[in-house]
Amino acid sequence: MELTTFYNSEIFKWILLPALIFMARLCDVTLDTVRIIYVSRGMKFLAPLIGFFEILIWLLAISQIINNMSNISYYIAYAGGFAMGNFIGIYIEERMAIGTVIIRIITQKEATDLINFLKSDGYGVIFVDAFGAHGCVKIVFTIVKRKNVEKVLAIIRKFNPLAFFTIEDVRSAREGVFPQTRKRGSHV
Numbered sequence: 797m798e799l800t801t802f803y804n805s806e807i808f809k810w811i812l813l814p815a816l817i818f819m820a821r822l823c824d825v826t827l828d829t830v831r832i833i834y835v836s837r838g839m840k841f842l843a844p845l846i847g848f849f850e851i852l853i854w855l856l857a858i859s860q861i862i863n864n865m866s867n868i869s870y871y872i873a874y875a876g877g878f879a880m881g882n883f884i885g886i887y888i889e890e891r892m893a894i895g896t897v898i899i900r901i902i903t904q905k906e907a908t909d910l911i912n913f914l915k916s917d918g919y920g921v922i923f924v925d926a927f928g929a930h931g932c933v934k935i936v937f938t939i940v941k942r943k944n945v946e947k948v949l950a951i952i953r954k955f956n957p958l959a960f961f962t963i964e965d966v967r968s969a970r971e972g973v974f975p976q977t978r979k980r981g982s983h984v
Contacts, residue, residue: 813870814867814872816860817857817870817873817877818876818877818880819877820856820877821854821874821881824853825880826881827847828850829881829882829885831843858874893941893945895942895965896939897942898963898966899939899963901937901938902926902933902934903956903960904928904931906934910955913951913955914936917951917975919938922937944975
């Protein structure tokens, strides 16, 4: 089959090109999500590089739609790639777990055991006594690596399943207390 005949075939127009548009959109939206993470974390050299490839891929995908505006399958592929790219981007962001977060815990229950356990596990902890809508509370702050969030939340739930907590991204932190991590191959 000649190349021009293949490009004009129904299989190429209705299956292969929509699949390529879908994949291109999936890639560019996934890259967009990762780029935004790097921008928010202040990684000023990696973010523009990713942005370059993101836009290059987007231009290739959108040019196919502009050149073939009468084919509805291109629109569906473009939208589907966008949706799946968001899903994949969020999944990758969760797996990357770059950066640090602050966990703010507010509890009416005595928090001494929780505080002591977090400290013994190597986490830096700051706590204050406060007064909330329903009386005296303890506010506990700890800054943790994002990869350790689930572990800390499990600790909080163990000591006080009804504690209110919030988690916020920290753009930068310095001189903090973080649990020691062993390097591969080191024996302690």
